[in-house]
Amino acid sequence: MxxxxxxxxxxxxxxxxxxxxxxxxNNSLYLDCDVEEPNGxxxxxxxxxxxxxxxxxxxxxxxxxxxxxxxCVDFCKFNALAYVGNKVLVFDKICHSCGGCKLxxxxxxxxxxxxxxxxxxxxxxxGVDVHTGILNPGEESGTKIISRLMEIAKSKxxxxxxxxxxxxxxxxxxxxxxxxxxxxxxxxxxxxxxxNLEMVHELVLLFEKPMGVVLNKTTNGINxxxxxxxxxxxxxxxxxxxxxKINAISSSGVLxxxxxxKYKIMFTNLLKKIxxxxxx
Amino acid sequence: xKxxxxxxxxxxxxxxxxxxxxIKLAxxxxxxxxxVDAPNLHxxxxxxxxxxxxxxxxxxxxxxxxxxxxxxxxxxxxCRFHAIKFDEYYEVDPYACEGCSVCEYICxxxxxxxxxxxxxVTKVYSNYHVFSTAQLRMGSGNSGLLxxxxxxxxxxxxxxxxLSIIDGSPGIGCPVIASISGVDMILVVAEPSLSxxxxxxxxxxxxxxxxxxxxxxxxxCDLNKKLTDDIINYCTENKIPFLGTLPFDERxxxxxxxxxxIADMDSPLKHDLEEILEKILNILDLxxxxxx
Numbered sequence: 001m002x003x004x005x006x007x008x009x010x011x012x013x014x015x016x017x018x019x020x021x022x023x024x025x026n027n028s029l030y031l032d033c034d035v036e037e038p039n040g041x042x043x044x045x046x047x048x049x050x051x052x053x054x055x056x057x058x059x060x061x062x063x064x065x066x067x068x069x070x071x072c073v074d075f076c077k078f079n080a081l082a083y084v085g086n087k088v089l090v091f092d093k094i095c096h097s098c099g100g101c102k103l104x105x106x107x108x109x110x111x112x113x114x115x116x117x118x119x120x121x122x123x124x125x126x127g128v129d130v131h132t133g134i135l136n137p138g139e140e141s142g143t144k145i146i147s148r149l150m151e152i153a154k155s156k157x158x159x160x161x162x163x164x165x166x167x168x169x170x171x172x173x174x175x176x177x178x179x180x181x182x183x184x185x186x187x188x189x190x191x192x193x194x195x196n197l198e199m200v201h202e203l204v205l206l207f208e209k210p211m212g213v214v215l216n217k218t219t220n221g222i223n224x225x226x227x228x229x230x231x232x233x234x235x236x237x238x239x240x241x242x243x244x245k246i247n248a249i250s251s252s253g254v255l256x257x258x259x260x261x262k263y264k265i266m267f268t269n270l271l272k273k274i275x276x277x278x279x280x
Numbered sequence: 281x282k283x284x285x286x287x288x289x290x291x292x293x294x295x296x297x298x299x300x301x302x303i304k305l306a307x308x309x310x311x312x313x314x315x316v317d318a319p320n321l322h323x324x325x326x327x328x329x330x331x332x333x334x335x336x337x338x339x340x341x342x343x344x345x346x347x348x349x350x351x352x353x354x355x356x357x358x359c360r361f362h363a364i365k366f367d368e369y370y371e372v373d374p375y376a377c378e379g380c381s382v383c384e385y386i387c388x389x390x391x392x393x394x395x396x397x398x399x400x401v402t403k404v405y406s407n408y409h410v411f412s413t414a415q416l417r418m419g420s421g422n423s424g425l426l427x428x429x430x431x432x433x434x435x436x437x438x439x440x441x442x443l444s445i446i447d448g449s450p451g452i453g454c455p456v457i458a459s460i461s462g463v464d465m466i467l468v469v470a471e472p473s474l475s476x477x478x479x480x481x482x483x484x485x486x487x488x489x490x491x492x493x494x495x496x497x498x499x500x501c502d503l504n505k506k507l508t509d510d511i512i513n514y515c516t517e518n519k520i521p522f523l524g525t526l527p528f529d530e531r532x533x534x535x536x537x538x539x540x541x542i543a544d545m546d547s548p549l550k551h552d553l554e555e556i557l558e559k560i561l562n563i564l565d566l567x568x569x570x571x572x
Contacts (some may be wrong), residue, residue: 008318010291010450015475017356036451037290037482039475039510077339077380098360098380136487139423167291167450168317171421174375192296192320198492199318203418221534251473251504272328 002153003274004180006204008196010167013216013240016250017270019043020165020257021184022128024267029158031149033176035118035133035142042253043078044125051121053134054145056097057112061261065109072101072110093140108139118145120152129158142166146175153179160271169196169203179205182274183211184237187225194224201234212237235250238270246251281310281438282564284445284464285492289479291450293471297532299447300324301542301553302560308445308572310437313413314459315449316400316426322413324541331403336414336429338399338422339379342372348391355383355392375419400426404433424458431462443564443572452486460486465493465564467502467523467556472498472507480511484520493563494520497556501525521563524556 005018015032019040024029032040059072059081066088073081073088080095081088092115102110118135133149135142153161165176177183183204187197197213204211211236214227219242229236240246246263249256257264282338286299296315302309303309303325313321344355356364363376364383372383374397384392399420405411412433416423427449434444446457460466466487480496487494496515501508508525515522529549532542542549561567 007291009320010288010318011471012292014543031463036453036456037475037479039290039478042474075381075385096377096378096380096381099358100380100382100385103358103382103385135453137452137482138489142453142455169418170317170416170423171419172374172453174419188292189537190533191539195320195323196318198420205346219530219533222537224537247473247503251471251476251507253474277325 001159001182001275002180003182003184004163004165004177005186006165006173006177006200007167007186008169008200009188009193012186012193014186015039015043016168016216016256017184017186017214018162018257020263020267021270022162023126023255024257024264025157025160025271026127028127028155029129029153030131031151031153031161032132032163032164033146034164035135035164038132038134040164041121041123041130041132043255044123044128044130045253046123046125047126049122051119053116054118054120054148055114055116056144057099058092058095058097058115059090059101059110060113061090061109062109063087065107067107069106071104071106074258075100075104093138103206112121112122117213118142120145120148126256129156143172143175146172150179169199173200173203177207177209180209183209184214184274185211186214186216188217189215189219189221189223189225191224197225197228197279199231214238214240214270216240217242237273281441282443282465282566284419284443284465284467284560285448285450285463286446286467286469287456287483288450288469289452289483290476295469296320296324296447297536297542298469298553299445303445304541304543305553305557306443306445306572308443309409309436309441310444311411312430312434312444312446314427314430314446314455316414316416316423316455319369319415320560321447322411324536324539325411326539327405327411329405329407334402335398336400336402336426337396338420338425340381341374341379341397342377342381342383343393343395344370344372344540345391345393346370348389350389352388353387354386358382358386378421389556399410402426402429402433410434410437416563423542424454426464427455427458431459437497441571442569444564448522456486460490460492463492464504465495465560467560468494468496470496470498470511472501472504472511474507477507477511477565488499492529495523495563497523498525500528502527521559523559524552526552
């Protein structure tokens with residue numbers, strides 16, 4: 001079973017829920033798809049088992065063969081090519097690697113070269129098989145890294161896969177939940193949290209995935225996220241009150257479920273609610 | 281008009297809380313929300329007018345005419361984005377299609393055409409102030425293009441005032457890079473946690489190569505004093521202007537939920553934010569400017 005943890009708004013506690021849920025299960029696969037800001041590995045600190053580069057094919061122009069017809073420049077919808085000083089220039093970071101320029105070149109003057117945009121690091125922490133997607137700073141899109149992570153999920157046999165999704169509701173979030181069997185949305189108690197919960201809820205509805213909400217950092221005041229759940233019949237799986245203790249443990253890079261047994265039970269119960277108690 | 285961009289790398293460190301507070305404190309007349317994926321600034325800065333709403337078009341979307349299609353599969357084989365699906369006939373997955381037009385080019389029977397697609401809306405509120413914001417359509421790509429469009433919304437005010445404040449998005453990818461382009465100064469709102477520290481380093485690294493001045497402040501500084509010190513030390517060692525700290529105050533949540541900002545609070549936080557603002561204005565050479 002694949003469980004995606006997402007939020008809309010950043011900083012609501014996706015990684016807190018995803019890492020601790022993974023740790024509370026005996027045998028699990030944890031995939032950090034928040035490739036722009038991957039933080040799960042900070043909680044699963046252990047020796048690196050492997051680090052595999054992820055790259056994209058980028059066009060290179062053989063100047064001797066190019067006669068300046070500009071077909072490639074005109075074709076590129078991403079404006080990643082320019083003809084300057086009798087030469088075609090390639091803006092690597094703007095290129096989407098569609099391969100169009102190579103196809104349209106009548107002189108066979110374009111070939112492709114792999115360019116590294118990030119990597120996937122793998123570790124083992126207790127019973128958790130940890131895979132972290134990391135986009136290199138300065139790169140525009142981590143879509144390719146996310147699809148690589150999803151391929152890893154297909155090749156593994158763990159009963160539970162936990163997917164730590166990026167924030168927001170754009171294409172990268174979609175890529176991370178496409179294969180999920182269940183979505184956990186983590187929401188905080190501010191109107192910002194509720195507004196972004198609404199957006200990500202619509203996204204999950206679009207994909208027709210079963211879902212539930214974890215309310216995090218709740219206080220005694222009115223909780224707009226809770227109201228949203230109640231008005232839209234979204235099950236509330238867990239309510240984690242704001243606690244300086246949780247913050248102190250977590251901000252130091254320690255799993256709360258490893259530090260205190262009661263939190264481990266809290267996450268085991270969360271899993272039971274999702275699976276109906278069939279998997280432990 | 282100088283531009284100040286608020287970023288953080290990690291989400292939830294308080295970008296919008298600090299941006300809205302600064303906008304009110306400094307009484308700036310031009311501001312924007314570039315977090316097009318999850319915009320929230322409009323919830324804190326009340327607008328008394330209706331916005332001017334426009335559809336925003338991203339790159340075109342491929343469309344296959346199944347009457348003309350001869351099922352040769354060339355589009356399927358050549359699409360690098362796995363956006364062509366096959367189930368009895370070929371079809372385009374609109375969420376995967378990036379609009380590159382390779383399929384249209386490769387199709388031997390011209391069964392594929394590229395069609396316009398709306399990827400979001402821009403909203404510009406303007407009367408005395410201008411507030412430019414947008415909403416990306418669910419699951420869309422091209423968010424960098426939309427961010428650039430949001431910033432264009434401030435352009436008519438370029439000569440009318442001297443400072444604009446832009447709320448950015450989390451992460452380090454395409455919308456963030458688009459938001460950095462052309463701004464004079466970046467304020468990174470860091471959070472004292474191992475994750476916050478780690479992400480601050482990544483956003484600072486992302487801003488390298490841009491001419492913008494990068495500065496840092498720490499929000500909720502008392503929640504982990506050791507990491508707050510680590511962040512301050514990092515800034516000192518790397519000669520990054522450190523503008524100040526804001527303590528955790530549980531009343532902030534209530535303030536935000538009432539549609540208000542830190543600037544409306546009777547709290548030491550407001551004073552701390554005033555100090556940060558003063559340093560920003562010093563760096564941008566706008567101290568004492570009457571036309572922010």
